[in-house]
Amino acid sequence: MARTVDPERYAARRLAIIDAALTVFAERGYDGATTAAICRQAGIGSGTFFHYFPTKRDVLLAILRLGIEDVRERAARYAGRTDPLGVLLDIVAEHAQDAADPRMPGFVRAVGGIMTQPDVAELLREDTEVQHALLRPWVEQGQRAGAVRTDLPASRIVSWLYLLTDGFLGQAASDDGFVPADEAEVLVDTARRFLAPWSGIAP
Amino acid sequence: MARTVDPERYAARRLAIIDAALTVFAERGYDGATTAAICRQAGIGSGTFFHYFPTKRDVLLAILRLGIEDVRERAARYAGRTDPLGVLLDIVAEHAQDAADPRMPGFVRAVGGIMTQPDVAELLREDTEVQHALLRPWVEQGQRAGAVRTDLPASRIVSWLYLLTDGFLGQAASDDGFVPADEAEVLVDTARRFLAPWSGIAP
DNA sequence: CAATTATTAGAGCAGCCACTCCAACAATGC
DNA sequence: GCATTGTTGGAGTGGCTGCTCTAATAATTG
Numbered sequence: 001m002a003r004t005v006d007p008e009r010y011a012a013r014r015l016a017i018i019d020a021a022l023t024v025f026a027e028r029g030y031d032g033a034t035t036a037a038i039c040r041q042a043g044i045g046s047g048t049f050f051h052y053f054p055t056k057r058d059v060l061l062a063i064l065r066l067g068i069e070d071v072r073e074r075a076a077r078y079a080g081r082t083d084p085l086g087v088l089l090d091i092v093a094e095h096a097q098d099a100a101d102p103r104m105p106g107f108v109r110a111v112g113g114i115m116t117q118p119d120v121a122e123l124l125r126e127d128t129e130v131q132h133a134l135l136r137p138w139v140e141q142g143q144r145a146g147a148v149r150t151d152l153p154a155s156r157i158v159s160w161l162y163l164l165t166d167g168f169l170g171q172a173a174s175d176d177g178f179v180p181a182d183e184a185e186v187l188v189d190t191a192r193r194f195l196a197p198w199s200g201i202a203p
Numbered sequence: 204m205a206r207t208v209d210p211e212r213y214a215a216r217r218l219a220i221i222d223a224a225l226t227v228f229a230e231r232g233y234d235g236a237t238t239a240a241i242c243r244q245a246g247i248g249s250g251t252f253f254h255y256f257p258t259k260r261d262v263l264l265a266i267l268r269l270g271i272e273d274v275r276e277r278a279a280r281y282a283g284r285t286d287p288l289g290v291l292l293d294i295v296a297e298h299a300q301d302a303a304d305p306r307m308p309g310f311v312r313a314v315g316g317i318m319t320q321p322d323v324a325e326l327l328r329e330d331t332e333v334q335h336a337l338l339r340p341w342v343e344q345g346q347r348a349g350a351v352r353t354d355l356p357a358s359r360i361v362s363w364l365y366l367l368t369d370g371f372l373g374q375a376a377s378d379d380g381f382v383p384a385d386e387a388e389v390l391v392d393t394a395r396r397f398l399a400p401w402s403g404i405a406p
Numbered sequence: 407c408a409a410t411t412a413t414t415a416g417a418g419c420a421g422c423c424a425c426t427c428c429a430a431c432a433a434t435g436c
Numbered sequence: 437g438c439a440t441t442g443t444t445g446g447a448g449t450g451g452c453t454g455c456t457c458t459a460a461t462a463a464t465t466g
Contacts, residue, residue, distance in 0.1 A: 006463080010413090029316045031234035035454060045415035050455065106319070113232045113316015115377070116309070124377065152389065159374060159381055160389065167370025171362060174318070174327065178362050186355065186363065193396040209433085213443090238424060248445035253425065 014052050017042050018066070021059040026106030030060065030114045057119070060111070064123045068130055075134045084142035085195065088161065091135065092191045095165035096184035105173025132158050142195070149197045157195070164191055217255050220245050221269070224262045229309030233263065233317045260322070263314070267326045271333055278337045287345035288398065291364065294338065295394045298368035299387035308376025335361050345398070352400045360398070367394055 020042035024033040035056050039049050053059050074094070081087045098104055115121055135158045142148030148157070168187050172180045223245035227236040238259050242252050256262050277297070284290050301307055318324055338361045345351030351360065371390050375383045 006412095013413095028319055032317070032319065034452085046417095046455080047415050047457090048413075051413065054455095056454065109312075109315035109318065112312040112373075112376075114235070115312065116231055116235065128378065155380070156386075156389070159378055160393070162378075163367075163370040163374040166373050167366040170315075170369050170373060171366040173315075175331065175362055175365075177358065183359075186359070190363070190397055193399070194393055196396070216443095237422090242445095249425080249447095250427085250445050251443075254443065257425095259424065 013044075013048075017044070017049060017052055018059060018062055022063055022103055022107055025060065025063075025110040026103035028110075029106075030110045033110075057117070060114075061119060061123055063107070064111070064120070064127065068123070068127050071127070071130045071134060075130075078134075078138070084138045084145060085147040085192075087138045088135065088142065088148075088195065089188050089191055091138075092161065092165060093184060093188050096168060096180060096187050099169050099172045099180040105169050108169055109173060128162070131162060135161055146197065148195050160194060161191060164194065216247075216251075220247070220252060220255055221262060221265055225266055225306055225310055228263065228266075228313040229306035231313075232309075233313045236313075260320070263317075264322060264326055266310070267314070267323075267330065271326070271330050274330070274333045274337060278333075281337075281341070287341045287348060288350040288395075290341045291338065291345065291351075291398065292391050292394055294341075295364065295368060296387060296391050299371060299383060299390050302372050302375045302383040308372050311372050312376055331365070334365060338364055349400065351398050363397060364394060367397070 017038070021033070021038045024038050024041050027033070028037070033056075035046060035049060038056075038059070039046050042049070053062070074091075078087050078091070111120065111124070115124055132155070136154055139148055139154040139157050139161075143150050143154060152160075164187065168180070168183070171178045171183075220241070224236070224241045227241050227244050230236070231240070236259075238249060238252060241259075241262070242249050245252070256265070277294075281290050281294070314323065314327070318327055335358070339357055342351055342357040342360050342364075346353050346357060355363075367390065371383070371386070374381045374386075
């Protein structure tokens with residue numbers, strides 16, 4: 001018999017489909033991305049597509065899950081650090097790098113277009129949860145060390161950091177003159193200004 | 204004969220359809236919003252719908268055009284002012300108020316989901332153009348007066364202000380704990396911090 | 407090599423949805 | 437009242453798309 005022919009080949013094909021779908025989603029939005037177009041991009045037939053994923057939406061969910069996994073792995077890399085402000089700024093900078101993938105903004109928009117669907121919303125909730133879990137301890141540590149403003153609770157500060165990186169993605173998506181690589185520096189500086197303990201009124 | 208029965212009634216009906224469509228777009232996204240659902244929301248038949256708009260997308264475009272018009276009118280209100288920084292912060296605050304309409308974030312996402320369509324992209328370009336035209340003179344004036352940082356060119360500063368307000372909308376859309384009315388103050392303060400001439404390193 | 411099962415392709419189908427079409431109605435002018 | 441034209445509703449349709457089904461092929465085991 002032949003149980004699983006080649007697990008690596010299987011996984012690779014699966015990833016290839018995911019990659020193709022990511023491209024098409026980013027280009028045309030979720031509904032605009034027909035399964036036929038995804039198959040064409042991946043160089044496969046529709047039969048193959050539905051052999052790997054039961055549903056078109058499942059591909060999108062798989063992409064989201066990969067992203068969540070990525071954040072989880074990321075969190076581990078900051079474990080030993082002792083400079084909370086530095087960690088926060090590094091995380092923000094990392095987000096800026098993510099925005100460099102030209103498909104990223106388009107994909108984010110595509111997801112936004114269907115985030116009313118319960119299963120998508122569920123995964124997005126999990127994503128923000130993970131992001132908050134990553135950021136929050138460092139914010140709190142920074143507040144205790146006096147390196148981060150304390151006029152806002154940690155959870156709201158996290159929301160605002162998220163707002164900055166999210167807005168950064170969005171701007172990269174819609175503004176052609178906005179080059180992520182060039183603006184990354186400004187993003188970090190803006191985050192620094194936002195986190196600073198002193199008020200914005202005067203230095 | 205009967206040329207135009209009642210122009211006001213016509214305009215009102217048209218606006219009613221636009222309003223209903225805005226609601227459904229915000230709730231379900233563009234593709235998720237079926238014309239049937241919009242008609243139900245508006246309390247009309249599909250015949251009426253297509254009597255007022257040739258296409259579903261035309262309703263969305265009409266909504267965008269109303270928004271652009273709104274920004275244009277807004278610009279006039281700031282004409283006589285002499286405090287550039289104050290004007291910029293007022294404009295930012297006004298954006299925060301816009302985000303209070305619970306349909307706004309959803310609609311923005313819906314538009315984002317199909318902004319790859321040429322005609323939609325065209326109108327969005329016009330929208331950003333108008334927004335830039337509104338902000339930029341005040342940024343430049345502020346720079347000359349020493350009230351706004353000069354380490355970035357005016358156009359990039361405008362992009363970043365746009366990023367802040369856009370991110371604000373997005374956060375209001377995705378984060379349930381993010382109450383626009385409560386966060387408006389922080390938005391203005393963050394804009395102030397961002398615009399400040401001194402560096403973010405130390406006060 | 408034979409047997410079994412995973413994998414692949416693509417033709418076809420069922421359902422949905424934007425939009426059309428027509429018939430009835432309302433409002434105006436004569 | 438009659439004619440004309442703007443307005444409204446809803447049944448119907450054509451096209452598209454996600455997905456199924458079948459049959460052929462490749463890979464693996466004994």
